[in-house]
Amino acid sequence: MACQVEGLQQLHRLKDDFLATVSHELRTPLTKVELALQLLGRTPLNEKQQQYHRIALEECHVEISLINKLLDLQRLETKDLAASVSAIDLNDFWVSLLASVQERTQAQHLTLKITNPPPAAVIRTHLQHLSQILQELLENACKFTQPGGTICLEIQPVPAGFEFKVGNTAQIEADQLPRLFDRFYRISSADPWAQQGSGLGLALVKQWVEYLQGQIRVTSQAEWTWFILRLPDLK
Template identity: 30%
Template sequence: MNWNRIVVKLGGSILLIVLIILLPLGFVTQQIFSGFYYSKVQDQLMDLSKRYAESISSVDNTQILQMFETLATMTDKEIVIVDSKGKVLANSGLPSFENGRKVTMKPLLLKEEENVPRYEYEDPLLDESFLYIGRPIFDEEDQFIGSIYVFSSIGPITQSLEVIKNLLILAGVGSILLASGLIYFVSKRLSRPLLDMVSVTRGMAKGELHSRVGITTGDEIGALGRSINDLAIELESYRTNRKEFFASVSHELRTPLAYVDGYARVLKEGIYETEEEKERYLSIIEQEAARMTKLVNDLFELSKMEEGHFHLLLEEVDLIEVVESTLEKTQLKAKEKGLRVSFDSVISIPTIYADGLRIEQVLINLVENAIRYTEEGSIVIRLLSEDSYVAIEIEDTGIGIPESEIPFLFDRFYRVEKSRSRKYGGTGLGLSIVKHLVSLQNGSIDVQSKVGKGTKVTLRFPIYMEESS
């Protein structure tokens, strides 16, 4: 047997608890019965000895002594009467107390309300134990003239207690056997989910992330099982995303590296005809190197955000200034495509508590995205105040996004149309960075779009409420 199994440990622990309860319970029960029998006999001895002592007025009357010897046989008790010097005058049947022998036992002198100690006597000739009570005998002038001792054999008590002890042992063994069966069943039932969890987690360690723990209970074990299932789902998603991530990074780096390698080789071997061609090749190398640098920087920045190592400089921010700065930095790209970028705002907009530079980074990314995917028309930026929020809307008249693709826009390297990747450029990480930056500043982002009609991105940030002193 494997003693390290949880069934054995759990069953053994429960059985040990049962034993800890049963053994003291059996002992206490035995003591209760023992005390009851002994107290009952002792009370009888107290009563008999008192009445016998009060009925004797002289120890010199032989008839009275013989009467008490006869009375002893009727009450199933043994009687010994001694004089004031302790010499035995009458004995109902104890061979150790022969007539004329001097005894050293003292009579009971306790008051009625006091606790009476248990007096036991072992008769060496009969090899039998007795309980006894001794009472002093006084004459009519209240002079001490002797003592009377009443003995009761404890053999019947011992036999009764032995029977009770055997019954308790039998009941205890039966209870343990019954408890063992129930404990085994309960242990198996309780440990089965844990063993299932062990099996599933070992499979997860080997890469079998499709396994799930089949637990439907609502207790802590069920909660643990659901946590393991959630972990398996997260790990499976992580593994899938990791594969896609490496595939995407490899894809994003392969093209610029191929350009850089190809054109560098052309330049190294002098395979060009004019200086203009050489300059064009150098320009391509420079552009692709910048593209790879941006990709690496975006990955590094996104990694810091996801790991919680990204720090913001939070302060009171005026969004009108941020939007105007964004327009200045994106106006040139819009003019190159013949697009008009306008800013629509109310006179006064509440401030927000955020990192101004990061908010500007978000807006530049979204506006450049709008410019990139808009061939003609305009791009409008609006600032609105909504209850406890400030909203920033960026609406374009571009190619639009299919509704089914919107939930995936902020995933790393996700592209709505894979064929766009080379046409429209970009690293595929911009919107993912935007999503993280907005979330880190307690904001939200919403996208509405129709194919061929355009896209509207709405950012919402809570209004800055200055704390009262």
Template identity: 40%
Template structure:
């Protein structure tokens, strides 16, 4: 309900205006003079003000001047009521910032028409201001991302430069092998960071661009997990996969879902110790609803490692990495989980995380759809 403040010193005129506005569905407030009107405008922050010009002690021009100097009331639409029709009087009001004039006597249709026009224009102004603020915030975020990305990119490059210098002066083969392994690790970290920054940019520029496909999970998922098996075997981790043969087809964006699961499975491998357990299960959950759909498919990735309660709220922040958690020294960009959260939202799913008693579980829930 739109709120309108009427500032009018004549009781009969003020009463009639308030009755008319309330009958039209407005929340109408009355002020008997200019000083009270300024006070009520600051207290209630109405959507529109209707004000008489000729009032004793504190006239309409003074009211408008006071309100336009206050940041809280400066942009409230302001309509003058006046018996004056001289050009100089109209000009004075417009120069002070009035939005419209109604000359007494006026009709009901003229009053409601002026109100409708001003409220419509104010909605457009508010929408434009919101867009401007959104663009300003995006620009701040972009600058922050650029600064932080530049810092993050510089670190692996500096490490690689140092390692190359050490390789030039070290003749011991065993030490050279160690430095080569470190060099490879830093190269992988740099490449991952660059790829994630590109993914982040693409995600921001293609917010609503998805390409749904029908995925037969029994055949698709094993191909996704296969690249992780050599590393799991090398670290002697224990992997258990549960993907029932009767799981129904899933319609989703394949590339987005692949990126989500690759990141979550990769993290499970990275943070699970030697001989630790990793469990991946896919199942239908009829007890949860997403987008009013009764059935969902859940991807649950559980690994034998715990995230401290102090760290858990920050794991989806850009560039955040849990201190001393990467026991295999694989490195990371700190963007992976932020991208996972954004991609899950993009394809209409839910993402949950739990970490307790030495175990961490990420669950991706996606609605089962019937057609592409």
């Protein structure tokens, strides 16, 4: 038994070393590539060059996001992030969250429907992770909603906490729902280029939610998909 434990610990150390190498050897050069592409975009480019430049920059963003998500998963598994709990004014938080999503919904010709948070509502939790969870769910909803569709964002108090709901006009097959939070799982599509993504976003969401001692579930029916998040007030 002691040998098995030692072997598992060694595997964890090797995994940590590998991810540290990924962070240094891939993320740093990609960040420099991203900067170079941004500078290139400020120079005169013809139409074809602009197209290639846009593709290169988008792919660079995708790879940097993938690396960051892998590292975030590793940190959540092996370290106590220990971010201090703070009292979050949900009205202020709501304004900031909506400002970040409105631009994207307008660009994609989506309708954004929201409910206001309860007056003087305060939740004690980790601000960074709450923001990351909702941003990821909203980004996902925008990605899989066709132009002309609707994104809904709701919040309501529940016993000892709050419930957040993110919905969009798209339906997911019932047999795919149980796997949505699995790592690297992506919803199947007839068009392999229809949506880019690593399949890590919802896996991260689940771990962030568990870290905050909350629960998350998903339903999809009648042409609507809803992610329902319940978070306790961490006193």
